[in-house]
Amino acid sequence: xxxxxVAGRYSDLVTTVFSSTIVAKVWLATAALVLVAVQLxxxxxxxxxxxxxxxxxxxxxxxxRWSGRAAFVLTLPVFFHCVxxxxxxxxDARVAVHATVGTFFYGVFAAKVVIVRDRSLPGxxxxxAGITLATMLLxxxxxxxxWYFTNVRVGF
Amino acid sequence: MGRGWRPIxxxxxxxxxxxxxxxxxxxxxxxxxLPATAGDAAxxxxxxxxxxxxxxxxxxxxxxxxxxxxxxxxxxxxxxATVEQGRGVMPAGLVxxxxxxxxxxxxxxxxxxxx
Numbered sequence: 092x093x094x095x096x097v098a099g100r101y102s103d104l105v106t107t108v109f110s111s112t113i114v115a116k117v118w119l120a121t122a123a124l125v126l127v128a129v130q131l132x133x134x135x136x137x138x139x140x141x142x143x144x145x146x147x148x149x150x151x152x153x154x155x156r157w158s159g160r161a162a163f164v165l166t167l168p169v170f171f172h173c174v175x176x177x178x179x180x181x182x183d184a185r186v187a188v189h190a191t192v193g194t195f196f197y198g199v200f201a202a203k204v205v206i207v208r209d210r211s212l213p214g215x216x217x218x219x220a221g222i223t224l225a226t227m228l229l230x231x232x233x234x235x236x237x238w239y240f241t242n243v244r245v246g247f
Numbered sequence: 248m249g250r251g252w253r254p255i256x257x258x259x260x261x262x263x264x265x266x267x268x269x270x271x272x273x274x275x276x277x278x279x280x281l282p283a284t285a286g287d288a289a290x291x292x293x294x295x296x297x298x299x300x301x302x303x304x305x306x307x308x309x310x311x312x313x314x315x316x317x318x319x320x321x322x323x324x325x326x327x328a329t330v331e332q333g334r335g336v337m338p339a340g341l342v343x344x345x346x347x348x349x350x351x352x353x354x355x356x357x358x359x360x361x362x
Contacts (some may be wrong), residue, residue: 097274102343111298111342171274177339179269185336194266202258211250220254235338242312243301243341 098176105168109247116169117236118247123169124232126162127225130155134221163200166228170197189234192227199224285345286352294346295353302337307357312336321358326351 102112109115133155135141145151173193181187203220206212295307302313309315330347333339342350 099344101274106344106346110294111340111346113338113341172340174265174269175274176272178272179266180333180339182333183336186338190269194269195262197265198258198260198262201261202254205254205257209250209253212254213251216254239338242336244297246297 101168101171101176112172113239114247116172117239119165119169120228120232120236123162123165124228124236126158126165127228129158130162130221131225133158134218138218162228166196185234185238189231192230192234196224196227196231199227286348286350288349288352288356291346291349291351291353294342294350298342298346299350299354307354316354317357317360319358321355323351323355326354326358 105115206216302311304310307316
């Protein structure tokens with residue numbers, strides 16, 4: 092398949108569900124942000140905070156793990172379109188912030204995965220990585236989805 | 248070097264790969280330009296109303312943050328390039344595929360209709 096066709100095939104696939112590839116990214120990022128909010132709440136519970144929530148334990152840990160996995164999967168089409176089709180651009184402050192934070196996003200994600208699996212690291216490393224990642228996703232959402240909802244339209 | 252550096256090294260490697268992919272635009276469709284005659288302007292009017300009129304106004308007559316398109320005398324290649332690459336605050340790829348072809352046909356028709 093010629094390289095130019097990949098973008099076309101991707102667009103054809105995405106537009107079977109959404110009206111455009113941009114709209115798909117807007118909603119996938121929004122869903123990922125909701126799941127990251129679940130991640131923050133369950134992580135806080137695991138660390139003994141938010142005591143009004145159900146008892147911490149296997150269920151909370153499972154919800155935390157699967158919400159993270161789902162959020163990661165939802166960001167993959169966004170990554171594919173932003174990075175491999177649109178590329179790094181800085182035409183204005185909003186796009187420059189979005190492109191810069193987006194470039195570092197999966198790097199911080201990869202670092203967090205390493206931290207999760209390495210129990211020899213200090214206890215503050217994991218929550219720091221998690222909060223950084225959540226903050227980055229919020230910044231990415233504010234500079235893309237929120238911008239789209241407020242400047243273009245809210246729709247599928 | 249201690250194990251504490253592993254997350255930073257792995258993260259830096261992923262950032263470098265991401266940036267390299269972003270800089271090379273590996274799957275950018277610019278190598279396969281849109282045929283100027285492939286669009287349906289009537290259908291493009293519907294797509295335009297839903298996606299573009301918020302910034303370019305009804306029928307491209309302006310009034311939003313985007314420029315007036317009606318009567319601007321644009322050609323299909325320019326419109327397609329702007330849709331695909333974006334310009335100013337307009338993000339790239341707002342529409343794509345057949346929707347893009349239809350919108351391009353519509354914008355070309357209104358921009359050459361005397362406004």
